[in-house]
Amino acid sequence: MTDPRLLFPLLAAFGGWASLTLDEVPDYLVAGQPVTLTYTLRQHGEEAVSGLSGRVDARSGDQMATANVTAAGRGGRYTATLNLPSAGDWTISITTGFGSQRVTLLPIKVIAPGAQLPVLTDADRGQRLFVGKGCVTCHVHRDVPRESGRAGPDLSDRQFPADHLAQFLADPPKALRARGSTKFMPNLELKPREIASLVAFINRDGQTAGR
Numbered sequence: 001m002t003d004p005r006l007l008f009p010l011l012a013a014f015g016g017w018a019s020l021t022l023d024e025v026p027d028y029l030v031a032g033q034p035v036t037l038t039y040t041l042r043q044h045g046e047e048a049v050s051g052l053s054g055r056v057d058a059r060s061g062d063q064m065a066t067a068n069v070t071a072a073g074r075g076g077r078y079t080a081t082l083n084l085p086s087a088g089d090w091t092i093s094i095t096t097g098f099g100s101q102r103v104t105l106l107p108i109k110v111i112a113p114g115a116q117l118p119v120l121t122d123a124d125r126g127q128r129l130f131v132g133k134g135c136v137t138c139h140v141h142r143d144v145p146r147e148s149g150r151a152g153p154d155l156s157d158r159q160f161p162a163d164h165l166a167q168f169l170a171d172p173p174k175a176l177r178a179r180g181s182t183k184f185m186p187n188l189e190l191k192p193r194e195i196a197s198l199v200a201f202i203n204r205d206g207q208t209a210g211r
Helices: 004-014 122-132 162-170 172-178 192-203
Strands: 018-022 028-030 035-043 055-060 063-068 077-082 088-095 102-104 108-111
Touching: 035 088, 055 077, 063 077, 122 192, 162 172, 162 192
Parallel strands: 028 108
Antiparallel strands: 018 035, 035 077, 055 063, 055 088, 088 102, 088 108
């Protein structure tokens, strides 16, 4: 968790906080096969942030791999190509260049070429998406490391009607407007399978909550 004392210079220099949303959050990677990670960075979760220099670092035990981040197309989008040399559990971190922001993904399994593919449940995949899609920037959940949780409610131990939650995640701004809410949540352009996985994760072991 970020030391609150370190937030003040960041706020002064960059005008708040930023959320990182990966285009794709892989279930696994293959050793020796390059993977391209592309993400969007939004200030306050809304306005695209351009012109930054970032870096991707990966570690497994005493092994490390690094890739530089470059701009990718329209404003606020960045990309890096990473090659992890060996099988194992790797932790990938993205230094965005937005102040001292560093986003650490949940550990990912890297398999040897030709090895049996890992199998993830929808809830396990949703847990990875909760971090990789940037939900963790605003929301707290006990099953993921706490990045910030600045704006949204704590989603630990909560459960929502699955169809309503899926509809909400498909277009949060539209859903909030329909409720007459003044709150904001970006549309992350989630795919149907990603929505289903996030619903499974958020509702896992939760208690029924209001809509």
